[in-house]
Amino acid sequence: MLNKTLVPQSVAREIQAMIHAGQLKAGEKIPSQREFSQKFGISRASLREALLTLETLGLLKTEAGRGTFVAAGDGAVGQSGNMAPWRYSESYSVFDVFQTRILLEGEIARLSAGRLSQRQLEKMEQATKTMEDCWASQDLLANVDADLEFHGTIVSACSNTMLKALYQTVRDQVTETQRQPIPMTDPERMRQSIAEHRRIIAALRANDGYEARREMEAHIRNTARCAGLQP
Numbered sequence: 001m002l003n004k005t006l007v008p009q010s011v012a013r014e015i016q017a018m019i020h021a022g023q024l025k026a027g028e029k030i031p032s033q034r035e036f037s038q039k040f041g042i043s044r045a046s047l048r049e050a051l052l053t054l055e056t057l058g059l060l061k062t063e064a065g066r067g068t069f070v071a072a073g074d075g076a077v078g079q080s081g082n083m084a085p086w087r088y089s090e091s092y093s094v095f096d097v098f099q100t101r102i103l104l105e106g107e108i109a110r111l112s113a114g115r116l117s118q119r120q121l122e123k124m125e126q127a128t129k130t131m132e133d134c135w136a137s138q139d140l141l142a143n144v145d146a147d148l149e150f151h152g153t154i155v156s157a158c159s160n161t162m163l164k165a166l167y168q169t170v171r172d173q174v175t176e177t178q179r180q181p182i183p184m185t186d187p188e189r190m191r192q193s194i195a196e197h198r199r200i201i202a203a204l205r206a207n208d209g210y211e212a213r214r215e216m217e218a219h220i221r222n223t224a225r226c227a228g229l230q231p
Contacts, residue, residue: 008042008046008050009053011050012050012053016141019070020138024070026071030060030069056179057141057144058182058183097173101174102224104170105216106217106220107213108155108216110210110212112154113203113204115159116157116204117157121204124154124204127147128146131150131190144175144182148175150197151178155167184227193223196215199215200212
């Protein structure tokens with residue numbers, strides 16, 4: 001049994017590994033929450049969070065009145081054309097969150113130019129490479145984690161502490177918009193996203209704040225378009 005202190009993200013990784021290994025097969029109903037929570041030694045609330053994450057990534061699918069199933073197919077994304085329901089619909093639409101990201105992260109990128117250390121720039125380059133490698137191996141959780149690290153590193157260097165605080169208040173919703181388009185993302189879009197990251201890094205390395213903002217805004221708009229939105 002896994003250590004009881006494991007966070008939902010760690011359990012999500014275990015379930016993803018079970019899907020990749022064929023322990024949980026396409027179309028198969030997953031064990032009950034009681035059984036799974038006992039297996040992983042976590043609360044049902046933590047398990048539900050892990051399952052929601054995997055559903056957003058397109059690895060699981062919940063059917064009303066029937067339960068939660070491993071998504072049909074071979075687990076590859078970019079083919080089903082279906083996204084999970086937006087988790088924050090009672091407070092903000094996914095359109096609103098993408099629109100806010102464009103405004104907020106674009107300005108944060110501008111204000112971070114000239115403030116990122118060589119180590120931070122290298123960290124962003126490594127995160128981008130990790131995204132690329134994890135997409136190739138279909139480790140979707142690690143792909144998104146690396147994406148979050150990339151964006152978070154830019155936020156950490158922002159000169160405006162209030163903008164940094166605002167970002168933290170919407171971080172859960174921002175994180176979901178980085179997961180939400182994954183089932184719609186084909187290999188070509190991921191290649192474009194990786195190239196966009198590298199252009200953002202180049203602008204920040206050149207201390208060109210306005211170019212960094214332009215590239216960041218374009219990157220988030222393209223991600224939104226992948227989710228079928230035109231913010």
